[in-house]
Amino acid sequence: MADEQTIKFLNGVLSKTREGRIPWKPTAEESNFIAAIGGQYVLSISAVDEQDSWGNTARHYALILRDRDDELTTVTDSDDGIVKELYERARRKALNVDEKIGGVLEVLSRL
Amino acid sequence: MADFFAENWGNLASVFGLVFSFLAFVFAKSASTAAREARDTAMRQSLSEDMHGASRSAQEIVTYLRDNKSEMALLRIGDLMNQASYLSARWEAMLSEKSRNNLREGAAELRSMHGVLAKGVRSEVAEKRKARLDKAAQRVSSIFNEERGTAAKAAEVRGE
Numbered sequence: 001m002a003d004e005q006t007i008k009f010l011n012g013v014l015s016k017t018r019e020g021r022i023p024w025k026p027t028a029e030e031s032n033f034i035a036a037i038g039g040q041y042v043l044s045i046s047a048v049d050e051q052d053s054w055g056n057t058a059r060h061y062a063l064i065l066r067d068r069d070d071e072l073t074t075v076t077d078s079d080d081g082i083v084k085e086l087y088e089r090a091r092r093k094a095l096n097v098d099e100k101i102g103g104v105l106e107v108l109s110r111l
Numbered sequence: 112m113a114d115f116f117a118e119n120w121g122n123l124a125s126v127f128g129l130v131f132s133f134l135a136f137v138f139a140k141s142a143s144t145a146a147r148e149a150r151d152t153a154m155r156q157s158l159s160e161d162m163h164g165a166s167r168s169a170q171e172i173v174t175y176l177r178d179n180k181s182e183m184a185l186l187r188i189g190d191l192m193n194q195a196s197y198l199s200a201r202w203e204a205m206l207s208e209k210s211r212n213n214l215r216e217g218a219a220e221l222r223s224m225h226g227v228l229a230k231g232v233r234s235e236v237a238e239k240r241k242a243r244l245d246k247a248a249q250r251v252s253s254i255f256n257e258e259r260g261t262a263a264k265a266a267e268v269r270g271e
Binding site for chain 2: 023025026027028029030032034035036037038039040041042044066068069
């Protein structure tokens with residue numbers, strides 16, 4: 001179970017992401033997005049597919065806070081289900097999904 | 112006139128002393144300001160040169176990836192990660208929050224590229240993964256180019 005401060009941190013990141021205030025960017029890895037904030041910290045959110053011994057694949061999500069090369073804290077979806085929502089929002093922001101879908105809607109309206 | 116000087120030479124010497132002290136103070140102050148400005152200019156010039164070096168390395172990574180020279184790209188990524196750490200540590204106090212964020216973002220992006228390339232360097236990097244790497248390299252190059260421009264502009268403005 002994550003401590004109170006970590007939960008506050010996660011909720012803070014989610015709330016600012018919902019407001020579009022965190023500049024999430026794509027990386028060389030398909031399912032990893034990063035954002036530098038405050039001139040010092042880097043947020044990194046990833047999705048990892050894991051296969052259990054039965055061959056079932058489960059997707060896990062992790063939010064990492066880094067200060068230079070130090071990993072300050074990691075929040076995974078086992079700590080709280082909202083990490084998945086955060087990942088999805090970060091992905092949409094990093095890839096400009098909403099703007100692109102808006103563009104597609106415009107094209108569709110002209111067809 | 113001679114009597115006046117004879118009677119008041121002490122007072123006159125005090126007045127002259129005061130004037131000279133004041134002038135010496137003014138000159139010393141302007142010399143210290145000039146020295147500080149010269150030091151600031153030299154530092155800005157040095158920052159600009161460091162950013163220029165990092166920007167050149169970032170452009171080399173783009174070229175190596177485009178030419179499928181993965182191992183050379185990996186080496187350059189390692190170099191640039193070191194340069195980014197140096198830049199952050201050396202110039203942190205002089206950089207704006209935006210520039211510090213840019214450098215952090217660039218370093219994180221390089222770390223991700225290093226991870227992807229290290230996994231795929233022995234085998235053929237899949238086309239999709241290669242396209243993502245190329246894009247990432249281009250983003251890193253843009254970041255360091257922007258910072259090079261910012262540093263050069265600061266050096267020019269202060270140098271005028």
